[in-house]
Amino acid sequence: xxxxxxxFTPFIVSFKLAFFTTIILFVICLPLAYVMSGYKGKFKVFLxxxxxxxxxxxxxxxxxxxxxSLNKIDLAFSFGGILIASIIYSFPFMFxxxxxxxxxxxxxxxxxSYSLKKTKLQTLxxxxxxxxxxxxxxxxxxxxxxxxxxxxVVLMVGGSIDGVTKVASIAIYDYSETLDYNxxxxxxxxxxxxxxxxxxxVNLINKRLNVRY
Amino acid sequence: MLDIKIIKKLTNFDLxxxxxSDKKLIAVVGKSGSGKTTFLRxxxxxxxxxxxxxxxxxxxxxxxxQKRDFGIVFQNYGLFPNMSVYENLKFVExxxxxxxxxxxxxxxxxxxxxxxxxxxxxxxxxxxLSRALMTNPRVLLLDxxxxxxxxxxxxxxxxxxxxxxxxxxxxIILISHDKSEVFRLADEIIEIENGKxxxxxxxxxxxxxxxxxxxxxxxxxxxxxxxE
Numbered sequence: 048x049x050x051x052x053x054x055f056t057p058f059i060v061s062f063k064l065a066f067f068t069t070i071i072l073f074v075i076c077l078p079l080a081y082v083m084s085g086y087k088g089k090f091k092v093f094l095x096x097x098x099x100x101x102x103x104x105x106x107x108x109x110x111x112x113x114x115x116s117l118n119k120i121d122l123a124f125s126f127g128g129i130l131i132a133s134i135i136y137s138f139p140f141m142f143x144x145x146x147x148x149x150x151x152x153x154x155x156x157x158x159x160s161y162s163l164k165k166t167k168l169q170t171l172x173x174x175x176x177x178x179x180x181x182x183x184x185x186x187x188x189x190x191x192x193x194x195x196x197x198x199x200v201v202l203m204v205g206g207s208i209d210g211v212t213k214v215a216s217i218a219i220y221d222y223s224e225t226l227d228y229n230x231x232x233x234x235x236x237x238x239x240x241x242x243x244x245x246x247x248x249v250n251l252i253n254k255r256l257n258v259r260y
Numbered sequence: 261m262l263d264i265k266i267i268k269k270l271t272n273f274d275l276x277x278x279x280x281s282d283k284k285l286i287a288v289v290g291k292s293g294s295g296k297t298t299f300l301r302x303x304x305x306x307x308x309x310x311x312x313x314x315x316x317x318x319x320x321x322x323x324x325x326q327k328r329d330f331g332i333v334f335q336n337y338g339l340f341p342n343m344s345v346y347e348n349l350k351f352v353e354x355x356x357x358x359x360x361x362x363x364x365x366x367x368x369x370x371x372x373x374x375x376x377x378x379x380x381x382x383x384x385x386x387x388x389l390s391r392a393l394m395t396n397p398r399v400l401l402l403d404x405x406x407x408x409x410x411x412x413x414x415x416x417x418x419x420x421x422x423x424x425x426x427x428x429x430x431x432i433i434l435i436s437h438d439k440s441e442v443f444r445l446a447d448e449i450i451e452i453e454n455g456k457x458x459x460x461x462x463x464x465x466x467x468x469x470x471x472x473x474x475x476x477x478x479x480x481x482x483x484x485x486x487x488e
Contacts, residue, residue, distance in 0.1 A: 158306050159338035161325040163352045164395060173351065177342040 053233065056210050057218035064126070064201075064214060065194035068133040072141040072190050073183075075134075080145035081171060084152075102139045106199025109136060113204050129205035129212050136200045141190040148182030149175060181256045185249055192245040196238065262286070262399070262431055263314035266302045275299065275309075275455035283447035283462075284425050285432045289439045295455035296435045300403055303433065304332055315398055315431075331392030332401040335408075337384040339376040345387050346372040352394035362390040365427070366420065382413040389420065393428065400424065402434040406441045411474050414441075421445055440485045443478060 083094065101109060113132045114123055122128040152175055160170040176183070198216040205212030207221060215234055222231035265278040275295045290296045302309035305325040313320040320328045332338075340348055345368060349359045363369050366386040376384060385405065392400060402421075406414050422445065425432065436442050442449060443463050451459040471477065477484050 153336075153338075155334045155336055155338040156340060158304070158325065159332070159334065159340070159391075161306075162304060162330060162332045162395075163391070164326050165351075166326065174340055174342075178340070 061214040084149040110200040110203025132204040141186040144186040148179040265311040267311040268309040287442035287446035290452040329398040331397035333388040337388040
């Protein structure tokens with residue numbers, strides 16, 4: 048197989064999607080996790096279940112509802128559409144590590160910071176964030192990796208438009224359907240190695256960060 | 261001048277602590293579960309309580325911890341692990357002169373670039389004390405400062421607290437479960453049980469008998485106690 052003839056566009060779409068999804072998720076999830084960690088109201092259990100829903104919900108169910116909703120605002124079968132879908136689908140993978148880290152954070156450090164006249168924002172910036180680096184890193188890498196491997200929701204919301212919504216996992220599906228096993232094999236191999244590397248890097252870096260903190 | 265009346269409903273009893281004092285070091289002593297830690301947390305504003313906390317006639321009860329003029333040394337010290345000794349103090353105020361003065365006073369100059377996880381218990385406590393003093397607080401809260409220290413470190417801490425008493429215009433509220441630990445330092449001892457004050461005393465002790473190099477019997481207000 049001549050590797051220069053292989054079309055890597057689906058990988059580029061996948062990485063672009065994962066990149067934007069991860070950045071947007073981090074910006075949304077960090078303040079939300081901080082607020083949720085201090086929230087003790089009666090809707091806490093309800094909100095926790097809602098935020099974890101994408102983990103257990105079949106991708107086709109989520110994909111169906113998103114397709115109907117996004118179609119109304121002309122975002123179905125577009126990159127914007129699959130970006131919104133990815134943000135919702137990968138949400139718990141960023142949110143949960145951050146929430147768990149902030150909830151389990153040593154409250155003495157927060158109170159020490161308050162006693163030193165520091166505001167909640169200063170405490171978040173200089174005390175909490177630097178000490179939950181492993182959780183931040185885990186959230187970012189897992190959300191990125193999870194988005195790269197997304198299939199069902201993206202297929203339902205975006206279809207398979209070359210260079211726009213056709214991500215690597217959909218390309219594998221297409222090649223399998225057309226019995227092009229050489230390309231299906233190559234694409235699958237790349238995703239397999241990539242996924243393994245992601246977990247390996249997460250474990251190695253967390254091990255180093257945990258030694259210090 | 262401290263004018264305190266702290267009320268809080270707890271699971272097993274109601275906390276109701278009321279006293280006035282102009283003493284420099286007030287020790288609040290009680291067994292585990294007597295309410296002394298809750299008292300401390302209410303004083304610092306970490307828990308919502310009713311009543312009144314007047315420090316030099318200023319009412320604190322409705323203020324957030326940031327607006328109360330106090331420093332605190334927690335039982336586990338509460339040092340920021342991502343900051344060196346120097347940075348822990350610098351975080352409060354970027355004032356190299358003040359930081360160096362405190363580090364010198366607490367004999368921490370050689371440790372200023374060390375991170376907390378590499379410090380011993382006694383060193384961590386000295387850093388926490390220095391950091392708490394960085395805000396020039398009116399009140400210094402010490403939560404069980406002697407509990408994790410051996411004989412040698414306890415003696416050192418006695419000296420350090422004496423040093424703070426002499427060098428700073430400050431009220432110190434020291435929480436302890438062991439009355440014998442505080443005789444040497446306290447100007448006033450408030451004993452609490454089930455959330456209520458059961459005794460207030462103003463110790464003046466004299467050594468009754470030396471047992472060995474580390475222990476002695478002292479007489480406090482007519483009663484004999486064994487102390488280290």
